[in-house]
Amino acid sequence: MSTPNRDDIRKKIEQELASGAKSGDKQKRRPQRSQKRQRPDSKPYINKKLQRNPQGIRPGKRPPMGIMTTTLWEYPSQHYDSSNSTMQGSKDYIGATPSWVIYQLLKRYTKENDIVIDPMCGSGTTIDVCKDLNRKPIAFDLNPQRPDIKKNDSRKLPLEDDSVDFAFIDPPYSTHVDYSDDDRCIGKLDAGQQPEHDDEIMGHDYYEAMDSVLAELYRVLKPGKHLGLYVSDSWKKKKGGQPGEGTFMPIGFELFAMMSQAFTPVDIICVVRHNTKLQRGNWHKAAEEENFFLRGFNYLLIMRK
Numbered sequence: 184m185s186t187p188n189r190d191d192i193r194k195k196i197e198q199e200l201a202s203g204a205k206s207g208d209k210q211k212r213r214p215q216r217s218q219k220r221q222r223p224d225s226k227p228y229i230n231k232k233l234q235r236n237p238q239g240i241r242p243g244k245r246p247p248m249g250i251m252t253t254t255l256w257e258y259p260s261q262h263y264d265s266s267n268s269t270m271q272g273s274k275d276y277i278g279a280t281p282s283w284v285i286y287q288l289l290k291r292y293t294k295e296n297d298i299v300i301d302p303m304c305g306s307g308t309t310i311d312v313c314k315d316l317n318r319k320p321i322a323f324d325l326n327p328q329r330p331d332i333k334k335n336d337s338r339k340l341p342l343e344d345d346s347v348d349f350a351f352i353d354p355p356y357s358t359h360v361d362y363s364d365d366d367r368c369i370g371k372l373d374a375g376q377q378p379e380h381d382d383e384i385m386g387h388d389y390y391e392a393m394d395s396v397l398a399e400l401y402r403v404l405k406p407g408k409h410l411g412l413y414v415s416d417s418w419k420k421k422k423g424g425q426p427g428e429g430t431f432m433p434i435g436f437e438l439f440a441m442m443s444q445a446f447t448p449v450d451i452i453c454v455v456r457h458n459t460k461l462q463r464g465n466w467h468k469a470a471e472e473e474n475f476f477l478r479g480f481n482y483l484l485i486m487r488k
């Protein structure tokens with residue numbers, strides 16, 4: 184098998200990274216063993232243990248989970264050690280949410296036995312955090328990964344008005360992850376799509392779909408209760424463009440503005456990303472040479488009905 188050259192690496196980076204794809208995608212795209220042995224000297228050394236866990240902290244020995252008190256959140260692992268598990272959701276699911284982010288929200292905005300909905304629950308991270316904290320999860324996804332998640336398009340929720348105590352959602356951030364073949368997947372809608380009419384914004388279809396999802400969450404939340412939305416901005420290089428030429432998609436700002444029309448904004452948290460890709464020297468080199476930024480943080484937008 185031949186060693187990937189600089190152009191191959193750069194092309195892959197442009198497709199995958201500038202976007203904000205999340206931690207789980209490392210699992211699928213890890214090169215084969217034979218490829219790894221062929222690492223040319225010019226590539227930076229990668230410590231495999233640190234790749235798995237940035238600060239080398241093993242399950243069962245992670246820092247205790249306290250309540251974070253500033254608007255800048257960081258934790259050295261995707262998961263935290265609870266009394267009954269060392270993993271919540273699945274590290275193998277592309278785009279799985281860091282479970283400790285959900286833990287922080289549930290500790291602040293819910294109490295025991297509260298009903299928590301996650302309409303895009305993926306690998307079930309929210310369910311596992313709810314179990315750890317004695318909350319009652321209701322979980323949906325178009326591509327459910329386990330039996331306790333019901334298949335459902337989140338633009339229409341099979342729930343009564345004013346019936347849940349908290350909502351968490353980590354939606355697709357444009358088209359960077361291929362979640363499923365289902366045409367209704369919002370991850371198939373490009374947040375950088377150019378407008379077709381004068382009165383349309385860029386990414387019209389993506390935002391229209393998200394508007395429907397957020398309207399449903401508003402409907403099912405009890406008055407005075409909270410919603411947490413975890414999202415990243417995105418950037419896509421122009422095909423054949425010069426360094427720096429591309430489309431910036433301010434998804435966090437757009438969704439914040441959209442939600443503010445109905446909800447009351449509570450706060451914006453900046454969550455530091457510990458994506459293993461951010462530790463790879465070649466991605467940083469490309470970001471410099473191609474004049475784009477790697478996504479270093481996600482927004483956590485907190486709203487109240």
Ligand SMILES: C[S@@+](CC[C@H](N)C(=O)[O-])C[C@H]1O[C@@H](n2cnc3c(N)ncnc32)[C@H](O)[C@@H]1O
Binds near residue numbers: 304309324326337
């Ligand atoms: C970022 S992932 C969520 C990850 C999840 N929080 C976890 O920790 O595993 C986004 C999810 O949105 C789901 N999704 C996309 N469009 C959807 C739709 N219209 N209705 C329901 N789920 C959808 C995808 O299948 C994917 O699982």
